[in-house]
Amino acid sequence: MQYAGLAGLMGCLALLLLYLTWRFGWRLDWLFGWLKGSLLLLLLLCCATAAVAAWELYQFRPIVDGERIATLELHETAPQRYEATLDASAGSQQLSLEGDLWELEVQVLRWRGLLQVLGLEDGYRLDSLNGRYLALEQQREPGTTLVHPLHATPHWRDAWRWLDRLDLGWLYADAFAIRFMPAADGARFAIEIGATGLSPVAMNPQALEALKGFE
Structure with a gap:
């Protein structure tokens, strides 16, 4: 009974958080901005990795x-x-x-x-x-x-x-x-x-x- 009550309490908390998320961020503008920023950082990382690999390959004969x-x-x-x-x-x-x-x-x-x-x-x-x-x-x-x-x-x-x-x-x-x-x-x-x-x-x-x- 104790754990069922705790599970119900946590479920209610999850529903409350879901409601707040929907209430204040349902337009998802922030999510698209974050995804775009993350993608740009990933591309920059790939660019740096490719540049380092190119310099390494240049040193081989x-x-x-x-x-x-x-x-x-x-x-x-x-x-x-x-x-x-x-x-x-x-x-x-x-x-x-x-x-x-x-x-x-x-x-x-x-x-x-x-x-x-x-x-x-x-x-x-x-x-x-x-x-x-x-x-x-x-x-x-x-x-x-x-x-x-x-x-x-x-x-x-x-x-x-x-x-x-x-x-x-x-x-x-x-x-x-x-x-x-x-x-x-x-x-x-x-x-x-x-x-x-x-x-x-x-x-x-x-x-x-x-x-x-x-x-």
């Missing part, structure tokens, strides 16, 4: 099998410390690399289905150059800077990372990487790309010697 996409030159400044020069189509970057090894990561966009049939080419963008220590305790030491981003897009608006979380069907995010390459003073490496990944190529005796000692 088509994958050409066997193309040299970058060169990396290392100069030792202190034990396990290197000044790295990375030359790519987007320009040259100077980075301080820490560790015994270096790693390069590349973001890849792959087209599928009809868009692939129509001839859209897979694309890539350099993502990060990383240092790595052989000793696990050094790798985990606080304060070491081992990851160097190679583009200015923050994670929260990186279109590639959003695609990596989604399954669009016609476009998906892939990644290529070169892992555990030895760092050596004066070593120079070329980075070549193919349909399935990256290939490092030694360009001078120092790089060849580092690879031999690492095998």
Whole structure:
């Protein structure tokens, strides 16, 4: 009985609110204005999203099998410390690399289905150059800077990372990487790309010697 009474009371309150809504807002002018404003805000959001996506896509380059996409030159400044020069189509970057090894990561966009049939080419963008220590305790030491981003897009608006979380069907995010390459003073490496990944190529005796000692 108690809950039936409470339910009746709430029902009466609902009817009263419905009457007040009809009495003061039956013309619905306010509702149409709110809907229009909300639609305009949604369109502005879509416009901003499309603009950001366009800028992200502009930074990608088509994958050409066997193309040299970058060169990396290392100069030792202190034990396990290197000044790295990375030359790519987007320009040259100077980075301080820490560790015994270096790693390069590349973001890849792959087209599928009809868009692939129509001839859209897979694309890539350099993502990060990383240092790595052989000793696990050094790798985990606080304060070491081992990851160097190679583009200015923050994670929260990186279109590639959003695609990596989604399954669009016609476009998906892939990644290529070169892992555990030895760092050596004066070593120079070329980075070549193919349909399935990256290939490092030694360009001078120092790089060849580092690879031999690492095998």
